[in-house]
Amino acid sequence: MKKIGKYMLVLFLVMGLVLSVTACGQQDESTEGDKEGAKGEPQEEVVLKVGTEPTFPPFEVLDPKTDKIMGFDIDLIEAIAAESGYKVEVQDLGFDALIPALQSGTIDIIASGMTITDERKEQIDFTAPYINAGLALAVAEGNTDIKSVEDLKGKKVSVQIGTTGAIKAEELKEQGIVKEVKIYDTVDVVMAEVARGTVDASINDLPVTLEYINKGHTEIKIVGDPMTSEEYGFAVAKGKEDLLKKLDDGLKKVIESGKYAELLEKYNLPESSQPK
Ligand code: ARG
Secondary structure, eight states: OHHHHHHHHHHHHHHHHHHHHHHHHHHHHHHHSOTTOOTTOOOOOOEEEEEEOSEETTTEEEOTTTOOEESHHHHHHHHHHHTTTOEEEEEEOOGGGHHHHHHHTSOSEEOSOOBOOHHHHTTEEEOSOOEEEOEEEEEETTOOSOOSGGGGTTOEEEEETTSHHHHHHHHHHHTTOOOEEEEESSHHHHHHHHHHTSSSEEEEEHHHHHHHHHTTOTTEEEESSOSOOEEEOOEEETTOHHHHHHHHHHHHHHHHTTHHHHHHHHTTOOGGGSOO
16 A cells, blocks of 8 residues: 555656646747747747947947946837837947857847948848948047048058948058058047057047047047948848848838937937938
């Protein structure tokens, strides 16, 4: 009798285990499956992974108080994602690591003040443009001999790795104008080197250099006219048509609702930043 009792107990335990394992298995299936929440089940929360390089104020920068990445791009992509009921999770990556991360699926979206270029369009897909910007030349406040690109003959220039500014600087070097291009990982260093005088000038996106100056880096100044006219887009991996459409539709809605204009104002960006 005693023995049978023991066997029953073991049997119950095993049955219980089997039941709970299958229950878990089923749960996994229904949550992993499709993010659209078919079968009328309550929709599972979708979190899009957004990659950015956060030394690019006012578009993306680390908030010293919270140590979180904040900025125009972050607010905008959050608002766009919310239009589809999605949330975003922002990751800090090197600027030159963003496209590979998108291609490998480590991230779903690039939101990093990335200029839409033909070269990049061969590797990734862009949304409609969301910002107009251009490259600007910056020099030390006391510098009087560099007033425009023409004065860069024999000069040293700092740029951020993988950017359109870096491409421009290399072009100027090939043309025999710029003497040396110093490439740094982050824009704070690009700016600091100009201030310290280790380089003669930097080539970087105008609204960003302006923000550095306005936020206290008065040892540098912008000279000459913008060197280029560029447009920023959010990017997704090739073949993600659904996601791209959701972002484009979301951007339209965020513009229509007035939220976009609100964000321009919040980050002190002129109305002319909005692409036509
Ligand atoms: N607009 C430039 C480019 O696409 C610079 C972007 C740099 N962005 C950043 N978050 N650091 O190359």
